[in-house]
Amino acid sequence: xxxxxxxxxxxxxxxxxxxxxxxxxxxxxxxxxxxxxxxxxxxxxxxxxxxxxxxxxxxxxxxxxxxxxxxxxxxxxxxxxxxxxxxxxxxxxxxxxxxxxxxxxxxxxxxxxxxxxxxxxxxxxxxxxxxxxxxxxxxxxxxxxxxxxxxxxxxxxxxxxxxxxxxxxxxxxxxxxxxxx
Numbered sequence: 001x002x003x004x005x006x007x008x009x010x011x012x013x014x015x016x017x018x019x020x021x022x023x024x025x026x027x028x029x030x031x032x033x034x035x036x037x038x039x040x041x042x043x044x045x046x047x048x049x050x051x052x053x054x055x056x057x058x059x060x061x062x063x064x065x066x067x068x069x070x071x072x073x074x075x076x077x078x079x080x081x082x083x084x085x086x087x088x089x090x091x092x093x094x095x096x097x098x099x100x101x102x103x104x105x106x107x108x109x110x111x112x113x114x115x116x117x118x119x120x121x122x123x124x125x126x127x128x129x130x131x132x133x134x135x136x137x138x139x140x141x142x143x144x145x146x147x148x149x150x151x152x153x154x155x156x157x158x159x160x161x162x163x164x165x166x167x168x169x170x171x172x173x174x175x176x177x178x179x180x181x
Contacts, residue, residue, distance in 0.1 A: 020062040020148055024175065027057040027066075027091050027098065034070040035089060038078060046083040049074070052090040059098050060173040065145045066100075072138035073102040073165050080106035080163070097151075097171040103164040108157045117155070118143055142167065149173065 031053045042049045059066065070089065077087040085105040092099050109117060118139050142165075143153045150170045157163035 020065060022060055022062055024058045025061055025063045025066060027059050027100070028053040028055055030063065030066050031070060031089050031091060031100075034067055034074055037071065038074045041075070042078050042087065045078055045081070047078050047081045048086040049078075050086060050088045052088070054091065054093065057091055057093050057098065058175045059169060060175070061149055061169065065148070069142050069145050069167055070100065070102070072142045073100075073167075076138055077102050077104035077106060077163070077165075080104065080108075082106065093174045095171060096168075098169040098174045100167045100169075101164060103162065105162040108159045108161050108163050110159055111157075114155050114157065118153070139165075 031051050035049050035051055038049060074087060074089060081087055081104045087102065087104045090101045090103075092101070139153075139155075146153045146167045146169075150173070152168045154166045154168065155163065156166075
């Protein structure tokens with residue numbers, strides 16, 4: 001069912017038919033709920049999940065889609081992090097907007113493989129990644145959802161060291177609780 005939903009969402013994004021239901025969302029709450037959903041998967045993989053999000057950070061966004069972005073990124077990070085490793089989810093706000101960051105100490109990828117990972121059904125062909133199942137839609141969908149919000153996705157990765165994915169939302173979407181109330 002999740003695969004079908006992802007395919008439909010990618011198709012809607014491509015066709016310009018996915019509509020955002022925007023509201024002020026509590027970024028910390030979104031991150032905590034995603035961490036909670038991924039806890040069991042991380043525990044099974046013996047991967048530690050950590051988060052660091054300001055308590056007062058709010059984002060003008062589609063809550064469901066932001067959670068979808070986070071779940072895709074955290075799921076990938078857990079999947080490709082070896083036993084005993086850690087995945088860290090953080091958020092920060094500045095004059096240039098809000099950044100959601102997911103970092104892992106996983107298998108990583110080369111710079112030339114990043115465009116492949118971002119493409120629809122793109123999967124890196126390596127002995128390390130072959131043992132992990134997936135459709136190759138998560139990063140492509142995440143990129144599309146970020147762009148629908150006027151944002152971008154940035155990936156920094158190194159084989160054997162890990163990957164950091166940053167989703168940047170523009171400054172007009174950022175507020176602190178006291179400003180947005």
